[in-house]
Amino acid sequence: MSRSTFLLDGQSVPFDDGQMILEAARAAGRYIPHLCWHPDFPPHGSCKLCVVKVAGRHVSACATPARAGAEVESDTPEINTERRTLLQMLFVEGNHFCPACEKSGDCQLQAMAYDLEMTTPRFRHFFPDRPVDASHPEVLLDFNRCIYCELCVRASREQDGKAVFALTGRGINKKLAVNAESGRLADTDFAADDKAARICPVGVILKKRVGFAVPIGERTYDRAPLHEVALPKPEGDT
Amino acid sequence: MSPSRKLRVATVSLAGCFGCHMSLLDIDEHVFALLDKVELDRSPLTDLKTCGPCDIGLVEGGVCNSENVHVLREFRAQCKTLVAMGACAINGGLPAQRNHLDVGQCLSAVFQSRPGMDTAEVPDDPELPLPLDKVHPIHEVVRVDYFLPGCPPSGEAIWQFISDLLAGRTPRVSYPLLHFD
Ligand code: SF4
Ligand code: SF4
Ligand code: FES
Numbered sequence: 001m002s003r004s005t006f007l008l009d010g011q012s013v014p015f016d017d018g019q020m021i022l023e024a025a026r027a028a029g030r031y032i033p034h035l036c037w038h039p040d041f042p043p044h045g046s047c048k049l050c051v052v053k054v055a056g057r058h059v060s061a062c063a064t065p066a067r068a069g070a071e072v073e074s075d076t077p078e079i080n081t082e083r084r085t086l087l088q089m090l091f092v093e094g095n096h097f098c099p100a101c102e103k104s105g106d107c108q109l110q111a112m113a114y115d116l117e118m119t120t121p122r123f124r125h126f127f128p129d130r131p132v133d134a135s136h137p138e139v140l141l142d143f144n145r146c147i148y149c150e151l152c153v154r155a156s157r158e159q160d161g162k163a164v165f166a167l168t169g170r171g172i173n174k175k176l177a178v179n180a181e182s183g184r185l186a187d188t189d190f191a192a193d194d195k196a197a198r199i200c201p202v203g204v205i206l207k208k209r210v211g212f213a214v215p216i217g218e219r220t221y222d223r224a225p226l227h228e229v230a231l232p233k234p235e236g237d238t
Numbered sequence: 239m240s241p242s243r244k245l246r247v248a249t250v251s252l253a254g255c256f257g258c259h260m261s262l263l264d265i266d267e268h269v270f271a272l273l274d275k276v277e278l279d280r281s282p283l284t285d286l287k288t289c290g291p292c293d294i295g296l297v298e299g300g301v302c303n304s305e306n307v308h309v310l311r312e313f314r315a316q317c318k319t320l321v322a323m324g325a326c327a328i329n330g331g332l333p334a335q336r337n338h339l340d341v342g343q344c345l346s347a348v349f350q351s352r353p354g355m356d357t358a359e360v361p362d363d364p365e366l367p368l369p370l371d372k373v374h375p376i377h378e379v380v381r382v383d384y385f386l387p388g389c390p391p392s393g394e395a396i397w398q399f400i401s402d403l404l405a406g407r408t409p410r411v412s413y414p415l416l417h418f419d
Contacts, residue, residue: 091329095338096329096418097325097329097331097332097334097335098325098389098418098419099325099331099332099389099418099419100332100335101419104418104419105419110418113418114412114413114416114417114418115413117410117411117412117416119328119384119385119386119387119411119416120322120328120377120382120385121328121329121375122377124378125329125330125334125337125374125375125378127330127334127337127338127372128338129338216419222414225413
């Protein structure tokens with residue numbers, strides 16, 4: 001039986017019924033940028049970096065089901081400019097001082113900025129005041145870099161069965177909170193081998209004492225760009 | 239413009255560490271090719287104190303005090319093409335890490351309550367430029383034409399960027415030369 005297809009930037013992509021545009025594209029080896037989407041979780045639809053244009057409308061590819069015959073535009077100057085603007089807003093909203101960030105070179109936000117050739121944050125920086133939480137013996141929380149993708153919230157709740165993290169507040173007052181009376185990570189049952197400890201796409205949840213074990217310049221996205229690293233490895237590859 | 243005219247280039251380090259200028263010198267033997275095509279106006283390398291009309295201005299560092307504002311405005315007024323070179327010019331960088339602190343408290347912590355400091359007062363000589371309450375990326379103060387990220391940008395990235403500018407192309411720094419660290 002032949003599967004239905006849609007067109008992604010003019011090239012045919014097969015899909016299964018109910019599959020989202022982003023998932024189908026990925027399975028076909030085609031990259032659509034994403035930050036809050038993760039293969040182990042249902043789509044979240046918050047970062048909007050996966051924006052694509054379908055029949056004149058801008059939709060989130062991670063949360064929009066593929067339709068037979070649809071024409072989807074993704075890697076176009078118009079859509080990439082929109083993505084760049086979203087990235088610029090994420091950068092000025094937090095404090096992203098990459099040269100001092102342990103995640104630099106392994107960070108998806110930064111790697112996406114490289115991919116999309118974002119050379120300036122363009123907007124006025126907010127320089128928000130977000131104190132760090134170093135209370136836990138093994139893991140540091142640097143809230144300055146949170147992009148509110150909720151991956152840690154979802155991982156802790158759904159995979160670790162702990163619900164250590166939560167988002168509170170709305171809009172620009174949104175905050176990542178730690179579920180403890182004191183608000184400190186040390187006062188939760190969080191552990192360094194939790195799924196939530198390894199899922200942050202940026203440099204918020206950091207294992208202590210290994211920050212620079214791999215030197216800057218030899219890290220994931222120093223070696224290969226995000227649009228290659230983010231695709232599933234072909235069968236048989238390690 | 240006559241084909242033989244050399245382009246005039248000015249450079250400055252505002253609230254930066256001179257790392258970007260060191261990286262500029264890291265272009266090694268390309269420096270000869272560069273000096274064939276450009277002559278320097280105001281720059282730490284010439285020690286000229288004012289900037290004349292220039293084709294290109296390279297600005298390292300963000301804006302942390304009143305003098306930085308004046309110099310940056312002078313550069314914008316005199317340079318046809320203004321470039322933010324390096325992390326501090328682009329997003330404030332290390333100096334901007336003081337932005338969530340009160341500048342008065344920073345100064346008194348350094349000058350008034352640090353053991354071993356023999357000044358009891360925060361220096362207020364009129365020659366000293368006044369610090370701003372926040373450190374700003376330069377695009378928050380003047381219009382900037384191009385941005386060259388990196389802390390510092392590598393010599394190779396700087397050379398590619400300048401070569402593009404000198405050749406009249408839109409400068410482009412992409413993977414693997416594009417770095418924020
Ligand atoms: S989280 Fe990523 S973008 Fe933010 S400072 Fe760290 S490396 Fe840079
Ligand atoms: S801490 Fe990391 S994983 Fe959690 S919401 Fe913030 S960016 Fe996402
Ligand atoms: S990846 Fe689709 S909205 Fe974040």
